[in-house]
Amino acid sequence: MIWQHCQLDRTVLKSDERLTLLRTEKGVVEIGENTLAVPVKLDDQRKGFVFHGKGKLLLDAIVETEEGAIGKSVEEEISEPFLMLGGTEEMQNRLTEANKEDLMKVGYENEQDLLTKAGDLCNRFFGRTGIHSHRCYDENDGFVFAFPNKSDKLDILVAKGSKLVYKSLGRVFVLNRNEAILKTPDEVAIVGNGKSFVIKKKCC
């Protein structure tokens, strides 16, 4: 494992319009107007952002089998700070510097409050103990998102081209073109090459 040094840029940015952070055939991540953004640096290079504002996640965690569709779409309004790694260059051109008024709109009295929350999130994601991180990121990994959930854990979404991995509480969804794996609390479904394998806890 290559150890990466994670830091937050002290410049707080904001979105002036609704922005789409990720759009694939199965998933969409958006932020609304006036969402705050703190750049995340890995080994002194900007690799992502911590956003806080009005975020939205749409994900079709559904697999199609010969016996019918299994799973459901995830549709969540994200009101907690969340992390995005990847797509930095394009994004920073669309963000502008935030002022105190912008911070207050989201509920912060000063920059430090936001930076503290963003730092906590990064530490949780990178699993930092002391000065070492237990997770590393490379831009070839595509987009990585980390959303705090109700159980105070992180839902992870990784997307690269037609490949997608989503892990949330009790749910795992892996997609690679026409092949997919879905695990929910009630069933496990594996679909590929027009064939499917389903294990259900309860009979439908």
Added chain:
Amino acid sequence: MSCVGKFIFSVFYLIPIELRQTDVKLRTVKTELLDEIKEEMKKLREEIARLKEQLGDITEEKRRRGRGIYIDIGNHVHDYMGDVMESVAENIHGELEKSIFIGPGGVRIIRGKERPFADEEEAKVNLPKAAQIISALGEEHRLKILNALLSGGKYIDELETLSEITASTLSSHLKVLEEAGLVVQEKVRGRYLITMPGRAAYKMATRITAFIERGDRE
């Protein structure tokens, strides 16, 4: 009478008498035998006539029954078979633990004397949910929608064309189907998909219909 006289008397007088008597006896025996033979012949003719009559009956019965041979096994054999069957029935009484249904759909074996699911599974069924599902199926347009989705996910305009339902009506029907868990919508792409329970419910509806229609015909 002297000895010579006795000899001449027996040769010329007694022997012919004896011979005549013997001849009469032989004729009587012959006549009796002939009468017996005639009687036997008469009986044989009658027996042959009776057999011919029976043979005629058998041939007629065979012709009437078509292929195969009808054999009258008689009352004794019939009674014996009845006793055997009764004995078998007595022996298996109370021992039969399986019900077997054989139909066009295959063979179904049910263990135990109780109706399956009668007490446990059926009692566990969420009745309001069951009513919601049945209610969702109880509309022709919604069945049309499910039918259109059987071949794969569809966008709303595709469903509009296939089901010949206007967009506003279609949306309300899709909402009912979604709430019942029979259809799911992809939020990103907007396609509608039939779920596993949806497919099972549609299959159930069509099977019940076919079952009832078949019953009506019979």
